[in-house]
Amino acid sequence: QKEVEQNSGPLSVPEGAIASLNCTYSDRVSQSFFWYRQYSGKSPELIMSIYSNGDKEDGRFTAQLNKASQYVSLLIRDSQPSDSATYLCAVQIQGAQKLVFGQGTRLTINP
Amino acid sequence: GAVVSQHPSRVICKSGTSVKIECRSLDFQATTMFWYRQFPKQSLMLMATSNEGSKATYEQGVEKDKFLINHASLTLSTLTVTSAHPEDSSFYICSARGGINSYEQYFGPGTRLTVT
Numbered sequence: 001q002k003e004v005e006q007n008s009g010p011l012s013v014p015e016g017a018i019a020s021l022n023c024t025y026s027d028r029v030s031q032s033f034f035w036y037r038q039y040s041g042k043s044p045e046l047i048m049s050i051y052s053n054g055d056k057e058d059g060r061f062t063a064q065l066n067k068a069s070q071y072v073s074l075l076i077r078d079s080q081p082s083d084s085a086t087y088l089c090a091v092q093i094q095g096a097q098k099l100v101f102g103q104g105t106r107l108t109i110n111p
Numbered sequence: 112g113a114v115v116s117q118h119p120s121r122v123i124c125k126s127g128t129s130v131k132i133e134c135r136s137l138d139f140q141a142t143t144m145f146w147y148r149q150f151p152k153q154s155l156m157l158m159a160t161s162n163e164g165s166k167a168t169y170e171q172g173v174e175k176d177k178f179l180i181n182h183a184s185l186t187l188s189t190l191t192v193t194s195a196h197p198e199d200s201s202f203y204i205c206s207a208r209g210g211i212n213s214y215e216q217y218f219g220p221g222t223r224l225t226v227t
Binding site for chain 2: 032036049051088101104
């Protein structure tokens, strides 16, 4: 079982709709969770971090964390074509410096 | 804030030569820097973790004598690919951690290496 799992997609969403991206992780002592966006040919860009259970909102983005069920999700409201990218979920395990990345979900927003 | 730069952005070198890539944190002190490699349409692969003033910790399967990492200051880490071969051609990306939100990692723009 992979440590961090994401559906590789592609996930297609119409413009203006809500895009929902999901991620599960296997290590129960994971403590910090991140969502990165990566455009083709570019490096990842941090868009959200979440550390405690519940929702965290930043503009059109909402991260949701449920430690009991070991999943973290990202919602993108009012999706725009410019949101089309690969979204990487990353998890930091307690006591470790490095992040463990999922394989990424490719999201396409259709005009 | 939290800006990381890399230089060069793109490099082409001949097989057998060495290439140095620089990673700088521009507006914060990076206690820890990370080096990743990414092949086309594949996931990020962590190569090594580097703490300022310490030897880097390499991931399994990464040759430390081939990929030399130096983290001599809190704002600069370098990766040297020694005796490069065509199979080393890849997208090399650094990230840095350590500012106010020290759990967060910020990535540099990456360096595209082509070995001919």
